[in-house]
Amino acid sequence: MLAFLVGEALRDLRRAGRVGVSAVLLIALSLSALGGFWVFSLNLGRAVDQWRERVRVVGYLKDEPSSSRLDELTRQIEAMPGVLRVRYVSKAEALKALKQSLGGQADVADQLPRNPLPASVEITPDADTATPEGTRALVRRLQTLPEIEEVQGGSQWVDGLAQFRRLFELVGLGVGAVLAAAAILTVTTATTLVLHLRRDEMEIMRLVGASETVIRLPRLLQGMAQGLLAAVIALAALEAAYALAAPRLEPLLPVTLGLQRAAFLSVPQMLLLMAGGAVLGAMGGLLARGRGQL
Amino acid sequence: MIRLQRVSKVFGEGPARVPALSDISFGIDKGDFAVLTGASGAGKTTLLRLLYRDELPTEGEIEVADFDLTTLRRSEIPRLRRSIGIVFQDAKLLAGRTVFENVAFVLRVLGTSRRDITPKAFAALKAVGLSARAQAYPNQLSQGEAQRASLARAIVKAPALLLADEPTGNLDEQMAGEILDLVKDIWSRGTTIVFATHQARLVTQLRRRTLKLEGGHLVKDEG
Numbered sequence: 001m002l003a004f005l006v007g008e009a010l011r012d013l014r015r016a017g018r019v020g021v022s023a024v025l026l027i028a029l030s031l032s033a034l035g036g037f038w039v040f041s042l043n044l045g046r047a048v049d050q051w052r053e054r055v056r057v058v059g060y061l062k063d064e065p066s067s068s069r070l071d072e073l074t075r076q077i078e079a080m081p082g083v084l085r086v087r088y089v090s091k092a093e094a095l096k097a098l099k100q101s102l103g104g105q106a107d108v109a110d111q112l113p114r115n116p117l118p119a120s121v122e123i124t125p126d127a128d129t130a131t132p133e134g135t136r137a138l139v140r141r142l143q144t145l146p147e148i149e150e151v152q153g154g155s156q157w158v159d160g161l162a163q164f165r166r167l168f169e170l171v172g173l174g175v176g177a178v179l180a181a182a183a184i185l186t187v188t189t190a191t192t193l194v195l196h197l198r199r200d201e202m203e204i205m206r207l208v209g210a211s212e213t214v215i216r217l218p219r220l221l222q223g224m225a226q227g228l229l230a231a232v233i234a235l236a237a238l239e240a241a242y243a244l245a246a247p248r249l250e251p252l253l254p255v256t257l258g259l260q261r262a263a264f265l266s267v268p269q270m271l272l273l274m275a276g277g278a279v280l281g282a283m284g285g286l287l288a289r290g291r292g293q294l
Numbered sequence: 295m296i297r298l299q300r301v302s303k304v305f306g307e308g309p310a311r312v313p314a315l316s317d318i319s320f321g322i323d324k325g326d327f328a329v330l331t332g333a334s335g336a337g338k339t340t341l342l343r344l345l346y347r348d349e350l351p352t353e354g355e356i357e358v359a360d361f362d363l364t365t366l367r368r369s370e371i372p373r374l375r376r377s378i379g380i381v382f383q384d385a386k387l388l389a390g391r392t393v394f395e396n397v398a399f400v401l402r403v404l405g406t407s408r409r410d411i412t413p414k415a416f417a418a419l420k421a422v423g424l425s426a427r428a429q430a431y432p433n434q435l436s437q438g439e440a441q442r443a444s445l446a447r448a449i450v451k452a453p454a455l456l457l458a459d460e461p462t463g464n465l466d467e468q469m470a471g472e473i474l475d476l477v478k479d480i481w482s483r484g485t486t487i488v489f490a491t492h493q494a495r496l497v498t499q500l501r502r503r504t505l506k507l508e509g510g511h512l513v514k515d516e517g
Binding site: 203206214 | 346
């Protein structure tokens with residue numbers, strides 16, 4: 001019986017002709033759009049996670065503390081909630097770092113009569129605190145310490161990136177949803193067309209006592225087959241686009257997103273996309289059933 | 295096998311109301327052969343459609359093959375129809391399938407095992423004398439052959455009841471005679487037959503119990 005149902009579904013798929021092909025292409029297009037946005041969002045998410053790990057809060061000190069006072073200060077800061085690490089940067093280290101960053105113009109710093117850079121403590125917040133609220137609270141706590149002149153740093157820009165990622169995902173879902181609706185309507189049209197072509201067959205099936213499941217299942221299977229075929233096409237297109245674009249984009253990734261290489265969809269994510277295609281196709285088949293009780 | 299009790303059927307409502315059958319009562323026992331006759335529009339086709347539950351009566355009760363059709367749920371209709379073979383004036387063969395495929399199609403949709411489909415389909419085609427035309431497509435058949443293929447499709451599932459709605463209506467006298475002989479042959483093997491025809495000559499030729507309809511009324515039940 002299963003072989004019969006699958007055979008009928010494939011026969012229907014052939015009968016749908018150009019409308020059937022259009023349905024497959026539209027589903028492939030919507031899944032490609034969704035998949036494309038997914039890949040971008042995936043990499044943005046990786047960048048956000050990576051940048052969150054790099055969030056620092058810097059407390060500039062009024063004076064360079066004595067060794068014993070520095071130990072006490074470090075202990076005090078480490079005891080604060082949300083602090084993962086504390087690193088002391090002396091005035092000399094700060095000047096050295098400035099010279100390194102100036103490169104060829106490092107001798108400008110040598111012209112200074114004295115070292116103007118303050119000593120500082122560089123604080124790495126833990127993952128839970130690396131948020132705008134968390135870092136603001138940490139800044140407030142650090143400002144209560146008498147040794148600290150000024151506090152700088154935070155995660156606002158990382159959260160800006162995270163918000164951009166969320167916006168990007170929403171746009172992706174919106175575009176995908178519009179294309180998916182168009183795809184469902186095309187599958188519905190293709191299946192309805194097949195229903196008209198199959199009117200005589202369905203009449204005979206009903207007259208001889210075939211169950212409604214046997215009569216309706218091929219339509220559902222036809223839709224699912226279209227959806228699966230479209231998902232395979234979409235994945236192949238995405239993979240090809242990734243293979244072409246990734247080598248060209250990867251040199252830019254470390255300086256823009258801070259990533260070493262671009263990631264593609266994992267196997268479970270690809271399977272999810274295929275299931276999405278099957279569901280889109282099946283929905284088209286089911287809607288045609290609702291309209292086409294012939 | 296069949297029992298109708300004060301059955302009426304009206305199509306439409308209000309001014310568009312068309313009474314098709316009025317107060318029909320009769321019974322047909324298992325293994326009987328009944329001829330349903332009357333002029334075109336007398337209600338023969340409507341009566342047959344009531345018997346295979348394509349329509350519900352407006353009034354009255356109908357029982358077919360132990361199914362009470364007035365209370366039969368929609369989901370149970372396939373079970374009723376599996377016990378009924380139906381033949382129409384137009385053969386209703388599926389154009390894109392061969393004669394063999396048309397007959398086998400019934401068995402496939404009913405879930406018959408793959409192993410049994412071919413021998414059963416060929417046995418049905420042999421019974422109507424069409425084995426040699428098994429691979430022909432409907433547009434390659436004469437009207438008589440198409441009607442025989444339609445008969446093969448109706449009997450392939452070994453129904454207890456065969457409903458024939460003017461199966462000889464489009465055929466010349468010789469072909470009609472051949473179809474009639476086939477139907478009698480099917481009846482002789484124990485199938486209950488209801489044979490609808492408007493052709494008085496066939497009624498005389500058949501010499502079986504005759505139910506005559508006129509304007510939706512049963513005016514004669516004899517034989």
